[in-house]
Amino acid sequence: MTEDKQSAGPSASATEPLVPDVHKKIKAAFTAFDYESNNKVDVREIGTIIYSLGCFPTQADLHDIIAEVEEDHTGFIPVDKFLPVMTKVLLEHKFPPIPEDLLLQAFEVLDKENKGYLELEELTKYMTQEGELFTQEEKDEMLTALADHEKNLVYYKDLISQLTVDPDI
Incomplete structure (x- = not known):
């Protein structure tokens, strides 16, 4: 058997x-x-x-x-x-993470002057007024974790790997 x-x-x-x-x-x-x-x-x-x-x-x-x-x-x-x-x-691999290159492109669209960063006020506006809106808690959590609070900036190129998940892990 x-x-x-x-x-x-x-x-x-x-x-x-x-x-x-x-x-x-x-x-x-x-x-x-x-x-x-x-x-x-x-x-x-x-x-x-x-x-x-x-x-x-x-x-x-x-x-x-x-x-x-x-x-x-x-x-x-x-x-x-x-x-x-x-x-x-x-x-079933539903809801896969966004690939790094697409996430970078999204940030670059928001960074109209191609500075390599977004100002906190600017990013907050995008998060709370456009597209799929963040809750206050989600916004606070993200900005606390990702922002350079001394300069009030988010250097998105440095953060891409933190915002994406390696599917092989």
Whole structure:
């Protein structure tokens, strides 16, 4: 019987070895935000968890994921609801990260004078008034992490690698 399992297995097991690794990766990201160690996270942390896993859904897609996994609109997401949904997202390579060259091009479009940086006020305007808007929390988090606060500038060329995810990790 052992031989039968092995001979029937290769076509069926093409994705099976990935699943335990994907589950481990998702659980590790989830656990980092499970502050009460009760296998639940605040719904407001789901976007950060998903981004940390190398997926970058739109706000609409993020809301759809939350609607699918939030239990009884309690404001908390249990790991057992999140795990299967996020596993499917990762295995299907949904919401891939933006390649570095496209991100650089986007910054260069905003940097009309080709200075290599954006002023904080200018970047804040783009983040809060154009395209897919950042929440106050997202804006504050990004600017705190990325800005040179002494000069009130964001040197985007130096930050591209921080803003993208290596798909091979």
